[in-house]
Amino acid sequence: MIFLVPGETGGMEVYARELVPRLAAMDDLEVTAFVNQEAAGEDFGCERVVVPVNARNRLEWVRGEQVLLPKLAEARGCELVHSLASTAPIRGRFRRVVTIHDLMYKIVPEAHFGLRGLGMRVLVPLAARSAHRIIVDAESTREDLHEHLGTPRGKISVVPLAGAPVGVVAPTPEEELRRSLDLGAREILLTVSAKRPHKNLMRLLEALALLPSPRPLLVMPGYPTPHEAELRSRATELGLDNDVRFVGWTSAEDLEGLYALAKGFVFPSLYEGFGLPVLEAMARGVPVACSDRGSLAEVAGDAALLFDPQDEQGIATALARLLQVHDGAPLAGVCRAAHHSWDRTTAQTSAVYRRAA
CATH class of the missing domain: 3.40.50.2000 (Glycogen Phosphorylase B;)
Structure with missing residues (x-):
C-alpha cells in the first residue's frame, strides 16, 4: 500500500x-x-x-x-x-x-x-x-x-x-450540519468526488443552471484540487454562487449526515472503474442519478436514473426527475446495494x- x-x-x-x-x-x-x-x-x-x-x-x-x-x-x-x-x-x-x-x-x-x-x-x-x-x-x-x-x-x-458500511458512524445532526455548511432549509442534491476534470462537475454545474428557480442546493464534498478554482469561477459566471456549496474533505460523520438529508445523489463522471459513491448512496436509501459510462451502469443497474454525461440538458432532466422520485426508488437502491x-x-x-x- x-x-x-x-x-x-x-x-x-x-x-x-x-x-x-x-x-x-x-x-x-x-x-x-x-x-x-x-x-x-x-x-x-x-x-x-x-x-x-x-x-x-x-x-x-x-x-x-x-x-x-x-x-x-x-x-x-x-x-x-x-x-x-x-x-x-x-x-x-x-x-x-x-x-x-x-x-x-x-x-x-x-x-x-x-x-x-x-x-x-x-x-x-x-x-x-x-x-x-x-x-x-x-x-x-x-x-x-x-x-x-x-x-x-x-x-x-x-x-x-x-460501499462503506451503514450504521457504523453516527451522522452529524441535521440542524448542526445545515448550520455549519450554510445549507439553510433548502432541498439538497449531493455529489461526492474529487474535484478533477473527468468527474464532469463542470457539466453538472451547467445542468444545474438550466433548472428553474428556486433550485435545489448542490453540495459538493471531496478533497480539493487545482480544478476547483475553475469550478468556482464557472459557478459564479452561471449565477450559482448561492446554489452550490464547495466542501473540502468531509468527516465520516458529516458525510453520513449529508446522505441522511439529501433529496438525491448525482454522479456525472465520464469514466469510473467502479463508482463507490453510487453504491454508498443507494445503501443509505438516497435516490441516485448517474452517468451511464464505464462501470456505472453495471453498478447501478435499474435502481438509478441514468444519463449521458456529455448532455447538459439530459443531466438537468435527470436532476428534475430526481427531485420528484417515487417512493420505491430508494428501496430499489437499498436492494441493489445489498448484493455487495x-x-x-x-x-x-x-x-x-x-x-x-
Whole structure:
C-alpha cells in the first residue's frame, strides 16, 4: 500500500481500509501491510512494514514499489504480494496479484497528466503483463483491459467492491450540519468526488443552471484540487454562487449526515472503474442519478436514473426527475446495494490468491 496517503487517495483508500483488515482476520492468511511514511501510523489490523518513501512524490512512490518493496517482501518471506492500486512490482521471488481499478490514463487521458500520467501509461501495462493474476472491480474494466492492453480475459478476475458500511458512524445532526455548511432549509442534491476534470462537475454545474428557480442546493464534498478554482469561477459566471456549496474533505460523520438529508445523489463522471459513491448512496436509501459510462451502469443497474454525461440538458432532466422520485426508488437502491459486501469482496479476493499460488 505504498500508494496510500491518508485522506488523499479516494476510493482506493476505502478499498484498502475495508479489505486489508478482513484479509488479516482470515485463519489461513498471514498478512503484512507495506506502507509509506505518510501511513506509518495507520492501523490496518495487521503487521506493518514501513517502506522509507514519501508517496506524495511520484518518483519516490515508483522507487518504493519497484525497488524497495521486492527486497522487503522477499526478506519477510512473502509468498504472494497483492498490489491494490493498479501498479505493481514487475519482478520478485513471489507470486504477484494486482488490482487494476480502471484504465483512466488511456480512456480519459486528461484525468492523469504530467509525471503521474506518464507513470500510469508505463506502469499499468507492465503490471498487467507481469502479474500472475489481475483483479478488477467490474466486468467493464475486464473488457477495457482486454481491448486496450490485450490482456487475456482468463487472467482477470472480477471482484466487485462494496460501499462503506451503514450504521457504523453516527451522522452529524441535521440542524448542526445545515448550520455549519450554510445549507439553510433548502432541498439538497449531493455529489461526492474529487474535484478533477473527468468527474464532469463542470457539466453538472451547467445542468444545474438550466433548472428553474428556486433550485435545489448542490453540495459538493471531496478533497480539493487545482480544478476547483475553475469550478468556482464557472459557478459564479452561471449565477450559482448561492446554489452550490464547495466542501473540502468531509468527516465520516458529516458525510453520513449529508446522505441522511439529501433529496438525491448525482454522479456525472465520464469514466469510473467502479463508482463507490453510487453504491454508498443507494445503501443509505438516497435516490441516485448517474452517468451511464464505464462501470456505472453495471453498478447501478435499474435502481438509478441514468444519463449521458456529455448532455447538459439530459443531466438537468435527470436532476428534475430526481427531485420528484417515487417512493420505491430508494428501496430499489437499498436492494441493489445489498448484493455487495466487503466480506464477499474479501472471500473472492482470497480465492484469487489461491488461483495465483
